[in-house]
Amino acid sequence: MEGAEERSCTSISAAGASGDHGHRCSRPDDGTVEVFALLGKRWTGLLIAALLKGPGFFSELHRAVPGISERMLADRLAELSALGLLVRIVDDGPPVRVSYRLTDAGRALGPAMAELSQWARSHLAGTRAPGPRRDA
Structure with missing residues (x-):
């Protein structure tokens, strides 16, 4: 399942749109996770x-x-x-x-x-x- 999540996280540019190729999204840092757990x-x-x-x-x-x-x-x-x-x-x-x-x-x-x-x-x-x- 983790591999599927990683594949779905491929950036739009890697899928063929303009921009840098091969970039991938990453897990938000802990501070971002914490603040949106609160403000969300x-x-x-x-x-x-x-x-x-x-x-x-x-x-x-x-x-x-x-x-x-x-x-x-x-x-x-x-x-x-x-x-x-x-x-x-x-x-x-x-x-x-x-x-x-x-x-x-x-x-x-x-x-x-x-x-x-x-x-x-x-x-x-x-x-x-x-x-x-x-x-x-």
Whole structure:
């Protein structure tokens, strides 16, 4: 099976298209695998993007990411907290309120998120059906 995977990984150029001949793809490095294991989870990247603009309360994050359920939001926030990408801040009130903010490690994703966003505007514009309205 591994040989079949290697053969399917032959570059387009090796199959006859223009460019360098004989190049082969390779396994992504561990950092790439790890970051996409995180950001590839539904909602995670959107939550980080929302928090890059500043701290938010649970209800604000729920509104900022259309379609996420409260349970999924709570799960993703707990996961990001466990990874050290955000902190949970409890204001004793009254009323008691909980806000979330990115740590330095979470904010360090900002430039990469901006690059991905720019790439999407340049290369994916109009390729996706409209999603839920952001102001709804």
